[in-house]
Amino acid sequence: MTREMTGAKMVVQALKDQGVDTVFGYPGGAVLPIYDEIFLQNDIRHILVRHEQGAVHAAEGYARSTGKPGVALVTSGPGATNAVTGLTDALLDSIPIIVLTGQVPTFMIGSDAFQEADTVGITRPCTKHNWLVKDTDSLSATMHEAFHVAMSGRPGPVLVDIPKDVQFATGDYSAPKPSTSHYQPVVKGDLEEITELVAAIETAKKPVFYTGGGVINSGPAASQLLRELVDATGFPITSTLMGLGAYPASGENWLGMLGMHGLYEANLAMHDCDLMINIGARFDDRITGRIDAFSPNSKKAHIDIDPSSINKVIRVDIPIVGDVAHVLEDILKVWKARGRKTDTANIKQWQSQIAEWRKVNCLAYTNSEKTIKPQYALERLEELTKKHDRYITTEVGQHQMWAAQYLGFEDPNRWMTSGGLGTMGYGFPASIGVQMAHPEALVINVAGEASWLMNMQEMGTATQYRLPVKQFILNNERLGMVRQWQELLHGERYSHSWSEALPDFVKLAEAFGAKGILCSDPADLDDAIMEMINYDGPVIFDCLVEKHENCFPMIPSGKAHNEMLLGEAETQGVIDSKGSVLV
């Protein structure tokens, strides 16, 4: 069934038909007809951000906390180019978002018109796919296909570029129908490979599950199945930064996060294991450290929906291409049918080995009564907020790693952080997107002062929509992670890694009509955090912390998992010249 309407109306209609309830955007000349249609309806809420980058990160926050696609709407030229960082961020973290951009009219494309940019050209390498819609009749089909591509297979960002004359013209609108596109990624894993993995599970002496964002992306069923498999086998489980929450932090087989700033027991289990089961992770360089010394004695299985992830970095023995939930279901079926076997005696021994590593207590730090240690701030934040319906976003840097280490996540979709791209400025707009999706929840952005300033204009958005997002800023007046690397690698020459001329964050909050809280004394911290939680509105929490704290444990660049540093005493001359060229 088709209906005639303008292109602009089609855009809004397609969003409604796709179940979209919230759009983050910023108007401009080339999207005015769409904004006119938004004005004329009440089904879709439009959130006016203060910068297009904010719109895309907010859409990411919305998507990651709901499992639904996020939508951003921006104008041509600078609107589109400002969206590029968010698109790249979503591409590297496999977040399904749909970005709609206005474009100059078709007859002016290529004439260097006002606010013209080659948007599909610029965004081709930073989207999963993009389209320039040249006639109104094909607009609705393209919109529906955009949702299909963003959500199928390995999710990712897509962009639809819509010239202004296409928005004004009328054409036939068709409602969404099951996709007839040739793009239909395989979700079921190969049964032979799955059986081979089950056989390996049955005989493994030192197995470990290594899970990633793919489990979260696969949906809540995947997390449930993962929990069932882990608890039934008793195998220890670690996760990447992206996968936190898929298995509960309170679960008895939980090792904590692995990788460059991962936990000692997690990294040593990865190094010493004899069977590594990678579920929805991608052997990222933050995880593997030195490739030729990565888990040298293990058989490796890799479950991933994207065939290009397999054998990209680490050669695996059992590759399984498929959706995590589908594959886990089959693994459980086959494993149960074959009698639920594991090598219990050896698994017990492996568990006690891990318990020994745990005793190292790698997250221990020297606390202080005078200054707030960032680790202490996060421990208190965890203690005082863990019972809440809580969502955490972060910026990028030391605070992000500490948050991953000291906060516990019991469920998927509760932890939103820029993993692949490492985008400073991600967390604040993402927290806005999360809060829009979960109006009653406690949404906290754990930030560093430098990252936070990168998108601080979104304070306007937070106050306009009365979004009670809590900006928990660990303020060390430094670009802490940069400073840490300069200390370890560049002879303590702290080139441009301090935050000069910082604003008074309390006054800044008040200038935007929000609440500001300053805390510098460990004794006041609990009360201050409670004040933040109980305030019904946006809060900037300026937590003045120890300025020179380094983030440990740390696997230095170019080193193997079993060469990690646990504290300050071990840092002298640990990174050689070969390691120092790595990032």
Add this chain to the structure above:
Amino acid sequence: MSALHIKKGSTRHSAYNLRPTFSDVQERHTIAVLVENEPGVLARVIGLFSGRGYNIESLTVAEVDHTGHLSRITIVTTGTPQVIEQIKAQLGRIVPVHEVHDLTVEGPSVERELAIIKVVGEGDKRVEALRLADIFRANVVDSTLNSFIFEITGAPDKIDAFADLMRPLGLVEIARTGVAALLRGD
């Protein structure tokens, strides 16, 4: 199949697991990619190669199925087995890509390229150029009193050989189409 230890599912071209995946040997592969004939699709393929640092030795593209809106891109590339595997997997990930075929693995295949070559000269050199063209079964498609344009079709190395012979005889310009390739048999 299992006797050969072929891993199904690692990629669609699983015969690769027959060789050491992480070997340093550089291999030359001819890859045929069937794509939706839509704007920007060639840019996506080329951008993949430049963005990820892969080599393109030759690339040809043309629509092959007008009603089905399909174009065929033939790419000749070099890389280690691991890189070749990645190239195919990355190509397969591009949304408008329908099929990826590694003709070097799925082969044997027939590879052909067309070149037109302008040779300027007089006297003996002109006679010799014409004689060699005859040996290589190159056709004369244009002639003036002191120049020829030859058209030659064949495998790339045959064209290389012909061009090398023409150089001392007055080769001034050459245009090559790049490789088109098909699997042999049915």
